[in-house]
Amino acid sequence: MPLTAYSASREMELDVDQLLTHLAHQSQHPQLPSNVAIPDAWKLAIAQDISCPSCFCQGAEVVRGTAAGAKNKRQAFFRFTTGGGNPGHHPFCDFSGNVPAGHVPENLVQFSNPKDGLSKAVRVLVCKGISLGIFHQRDIRAMREWFFHKKVGSQFVVSLDPRIVRWIAVLQRQRLWIHDGGDEALDFTPELMALPVFDAKHAARVILTNQHRALLDLLFENRIHVFQDVERITKSVEQSQSQSVFDPSILQTEFRKTLQLARFIGTSYLPISTHVKSHSWVHTPKGGRFMLAFTSLLLFVSGWDMKRAWEAFVRIAKDESAVDETLGNAIGLNPFHDFEVWPVIKFLQELPSDLLPTEKEMLEQPATLDGLVAKLRQGG
Ligand SMILES: [Zn+2]
Known part of the structure; x- marks a missing residue:
């Protein structure tokens, strides 16, 4: 259940208390104490x-929070009802299903709640962008709407066997040990494999690579490196099994531009670059998410034109006026959350079946090479 929601008439994101204050002010009503029911006219307006x-x-x-000092604390939140012409949340909504109150989907970024130096520095850029009129809260909402339609329009159902992900990861890892070409000619006899001076595991790696060379080459040509991210990919496959998920490949161009702009700002603009601690900073759950939400917003309001987005950024960077932090009370969107994982999953589940391991192979190899070594020693 969202803690904040968008008010169409006010063109801004509000939490429950801010909304009730607005309604009190608008109807020249005193501030509503927490034990007094919300007037029906306000309910209708909400x-x-x-x-x-x-x-x-x-x-x-609105579901109001508990009073200060109450035993069981509860934050105020918004609930969206069905019936009376309201369909309730869309099935692909981040808040559909049994999500707890205060749940913040991983792709939404609360600019109002920065947790580290980098996200605080991004929040300043967002506030300045709003105060300079480069973007408004309604643009942030429009971007979320644009993304939601993209998401609904591009889906696939996850059917990949998670064991295949692990199998391919191990296969690719073994491949790293092999030098290219020529080793097809090597003959690994049982006698050779039994010699104590001979590394039978390496022979097993060569055989395995030769057996699955077509698959390994296809993965390599498409830059699919499962072993680098095997846990994240497997977890996503397991959690989304048989579910319809977003296929973000349609946003490749936007993703590339957003990353490029974020990386350039992150290495050249001192108020941000002083907080950048690693090469993979844009993928961090804290500041990186804030930065991708900010740079994708800049590009969105610039029609995804890099030159215009950069000019807008330069205007923000040159602005020396005091920052009004209240302007940043908005939920931004990082459309590229977990972006790399889903195209990989889609690619793997669309692989031709003759390239995939059989059930027996998945059980035997290459999770461990020991089984293959034992077979080779027996001449199997
Ligand atoms: Zn919803």
């Missing part, structure tokens, strides 16, 4: 004006 931050459904109700 249902019509507030929309879900992910799927934009209406029919919002």
Whole structure:
């Protein structure tokens, strides 16, 4: 259940308390104490004006937080009802299903809540961008809507056997030991394999690589390196089995531009680069997410034109006026959360079946080379 939601009439993202303050002010009503029921007219206005931050459904109700000092603390949140013409959350909405109150989907970035130096520095850029009129909260909402439609329009159902991911990862890792070419001619006899001075495991690697060379070459040509990210890929496959998920390959161009802009700012703009600690910083769950949300927003309002986005960034960087931090109370979007994982999953599950391991092979090899070594020694 979202803690903040978008008010169409105010063109801004609000939490429950901010919304009730706005409504009190608008109807010249004193601030509503937490033990006083919300007037029916306000409830009606909320249902019509507030929309879900992910799927934009209406029919919002507010669930108020517990009073200060209460035993069981609960934050105020928005709930989206069904019935009365309201369909409730879209099935692909990040808040559909039984999500707990206060759940923040991993692709949404709360600019209001930076946790480290890098995300705080990005928040300043967002506030300046809004104060200079380069983008507004309504643009942030429009970008989320653009992304939601992309997501709904590009889906695939996960059917990949997670064991195949691990099998391919081990196969690719073994491949790293092999030099290219010529070793098809080598004959590994049982006598040779039994010699104590001979590394039978390496012979097993060569045989395995030769057996699956077509698959390994295809993966290499398509830059699919499963072994580098095997845990993340396997976890995503297991969690999404038989579910329809977003196929982000349609956003490759946007992803490349966003990364390029983020990396350039991250290495050349001192207020950001002083917080950059590693080469993979853009993929970190903290500051990296903030930066991708900011740079993709800059590109979005610039029609994904790199030159225009860069000019907009330079205007922000040159601005020396004081920062109004309240402007950054918005939920941004990192459309590229886990972006690398899903195209890999799709690629693997579309592999021709003759390239995939048989059930027997998955059980025997290459999770361990020992079984193959034993077979080779027996002349198998
Ligand atoms: Zn929703």
